[in-house]
Amino acid sequence: MKSLSYLNKYFFKYKWRLLLGTIFIVISNYFGVQMPLYVKSTIDDLMKSTTITSIEDALYLSLKIGGIYMLLSLISGFFLFLMRQTIIVMSRLIEFDLKNEIYSHYQKLDFTFYKKNATGDLMNRISEDVSQVRMYLGPGIMYSINLVALSILIITQMIKISPYLTVFVLIPLPIMSFLIYKVSSKMNLMSKNVQVEQSMLSTLAQETFAGIRVVKAYSREKEAHEKFNATAQEYKSKSMKMVIFNAFFMPTIVFLIGLSTLLTIYIGGKLTYNHSISIGGIVAFIFFVNKLTWPFASIGWVTSINQRAAASQTRINEFLMTEPAIKNASSEVFDFEGKIEFKNVSYTYENSGITALNNISFTLNKGETLGVIGRTGSGKTTILNLLMRQLDVTSGELLIDGHSVKSINLDQFRGQTGIVPQDVFLFSDTIANNIKFGSNDASISMERVIESAKKAHVYDNIIAFPDQFETLLGERGVNLSGGQKQRISIARALIRDPKLLLLDDCLSAVDTETEEIILNHLKEEFKQRTSIIVSHRISSIRHANKLIVIDQGSIIESGTHESLLALNGVYTEMYTKQLADENDLNQSL
Ligand SMILES: Nc1ncnc2c1ncn2[C@@H]1O[C@H](COP(=O)(O)OP(=O)(O)OP(=O)(O)O)[C@@H](O)[C@H]1O
Ligand SMILES: [Mg+2]
Incomplete structure (x- = not known):
């Protein structure tokens, strides 16, 4: 993780965007939290009063709820859009800067460096590795801030409604984060293996096409194809494994969300006996739990993104820290005379x-x-x-x-x-x-x-x-x-x-x-x-x-x-x- 601190200078460069992004996240979540609260108060009012006497009243009320709900969603969504516009754009800007930094450093390095390191490796660090790092700079940072902001806003509201129920519904969330972290790490490992195969495949193809004249002249097309086929097979089987693993991922999360909802209804239902929570309160809780699930799920995902980014940044740093063996020693004007x-x-x-x-x-x-x-x-x-x-x-x-x-x-x-x-x-x-x-x-x-x-x-x-x-x-x-x-x-x-x-x-x-x-x-x-x-x-x-x-x-x-x-x-x-x-x-x- 230490390697990522290299990027702090870029956060500093784009500090205003980052700050603005954070503000947008807070605003978006604030409106997001108002929706369940509004639903809660409406339901509670309904349960108590007898305001609805005709079908028109009922229609009017549903339209009103629907309208306000939509309005709040729109506002929340609008700020969500602004947040992506600032933070994801920031990550793209940093990506651009970082690529340029690496490229200009590459050009300073000497002959010996290029002999030692394969071209493919140089290319990978400037493309693949930078992409991994960008995932940390964009989604990684964004989801982390989002999680903190949302948790604070929602959990305070939950505690206000029912501290007892809050404890129960929050218990599954960390477990889920942990599970997802484990799954993501495993998936990363698999995708790394797939990537290795992928780069072997492209190196092989590139070499064959670069030397196609020799391949054809010696009529070695069949052998070249067999070699390619073997590598492609390996790539396929590793990808397949990953696909199967991936397929379990989403259903598991959905199942866990369902479990939390069930828990809310069950325990909340019991609590209504002694009137320590209203029906509206339970409905609001269901909304809240659903809202919290994704950010908590993202902890696991973000952690593994960050780990991957750290590994990539370590590789990038390794090249960035390589001092050129041959450096320009002087900035004085040199006019070659001829000796x-x-x-x-x-x-x-x-x-x-x-x-x-x-x-x-x-x-x-x-x-x-x-x-x-x-x-x-x-x-x-x-x-x-x-x-x-x-x-x-x-x-x-x-x-x-x-x-x-x-x-x-x-x-x-x-x-x-x-x-x-x-x-x-x-x-x-x-x-x-x-x-x-x-x-x-x-x-x-x-x-x-x-x-x-x-x-x-x-x-x-x-x-x-x-x-x-x-x-x-x-x-x-x-x-x-x-x-x-x-x-x-x-x-x-x-x-x-x-x-x-x-x-x-x-x-x-x-x-x-x-x-x-x-x-x-x-x-x-x-x-x-x-x-x-x-x-x-x-x-x-x-x-x-x-x-x-x-x-x-x-x-x-x-x-x-x-x-x-x-x-x-x-x-x-x-x-x-x-x-x-x-x-x-x-x-x-
Ligand atoms: N990058 C390198 N790394 C290791 N050894 C090298 C490298 N470049 C050249 N050599 C070795 O140094 C020796 C001299 O090579 P050099 O290229 O200077 O020869 P040359 O006289 O230019 O030959 P030619 O006439 O074939 O071009 C050779 O034995 C060669 O194998
Ligand atoms: Mg020569």
Whole structure:
């Protein structure tokens, strides 16, 4: 329950709504209590007097009772409506705030956090868990206030009529609350089990559809379906159990209400012998008991709602309290001049224990281009991740313009960097918007978009589509080839006119000829900024000012294309092999 105290700040924010809601609850209940009292006094009058002498009198009286009863119900109902309007609306507002708070916190968290936690889990906490918490904020709070207000109003009236009968009719209520609490807890447990199955089912479906091409290519539809079917069966049987349990719930409550009514009539009837209660009093009691039953029944329900909300809030807090491992250390203006220095940098991935980089050192000055080449898994991408401070070095130092990367304004540094990641990601949006995404200026002109597309040598491809730059990509749009995606991703990096340009194997899916064209376009770009090109292919990096060859996280050779060839080492070996492959390819074409 302690976890829920986190939400108090929101109650404070919406204190006026909460207060107003409480006032409405009291008013609504006040009028609700007047109804039975009115019925009581009318019946008692009738029993005593002989005012009714004709059929007209009787008709008039019934209309009067009916009319007043309706009026009181209307007033009570109207305030009930206002109470929902304030308290339930408050809970929706808090829900909205909380979702935003969680979302913005998620965005602060780093790479490692996202590696550790499954996307499904992140989504659940922002949707499922927040919904549970809202049940506490809305109905939970509302029914609790309602119970207190109603109990005070009704029980005082009951005691006024007959203290003795009050004691008797109130006895079953706490028992009922307890029973309902037990039942609700059991139901929650069941629904939790159902939820677990449900999320397994959706994860399974999502994975299958995401990998549908592989599933179909290997004609594994039948197996996939069987797997789905098995999980769905499990889901079904758990849901069925819950339905049966649920079915007993309502009848039990109705039975208990009936029992209380019976008790009222029986004991009340006996009391009329010695005139300690009037007939009208008994009728009023029946009304009162019925009115109290629901709020008392809700105690059990509310308790279990609150418990569930507390469990959800604990999960939410766990993420909200996760401090980002990488935080922006400075809010000072940072203007990147162009110098990068790796000083004996090593990096070990915590989760796998793999030392991806081992004692890496190099310096890159303004306007220079570094080419990084090495086998797969040698640590090339890790260098870029460290440079962008997606990760922090395990040992050694990484200097940007002579300052530790940990001390500069990270947002601004990243804002001046253009990265083309190895695994291209394009949004389900238009091509134009995907390219514009790179720019810090939301209203960047179409000319700039076109210019970057031309530089990335993807312009001709784009205008060949019927919708050109407005072509939708992704799920409901067109599919691009690997090479087209890479080039759009390059255009995205170029449009921001970055001071630092990082290309991670971003020409792997284009042929050598296109690569040559793009590199020629980029030459001008490289002159103006500091750049790093990572590649498997020597053709992509041979023109760089500096080259490093890495193997298993260490630099094994470094120099320029010419000096490396002169070394006659690994680089030369790679070069001759790649040249030979290319010649073979050319001959076979
Ligand atoms: N998030 C991660 N968690 C654990 N280990 C990782 C992670 N990312 C990379 N590694 C490991 O670190 C090593 C270096 O990986 P890295 O991605 O830097 O290689 P790379 O040179 O870019 O390879 P490629 O050419 O295939 O892209 C690999 O052994 C890899 O398994
Ligand atoms: Mg890589």
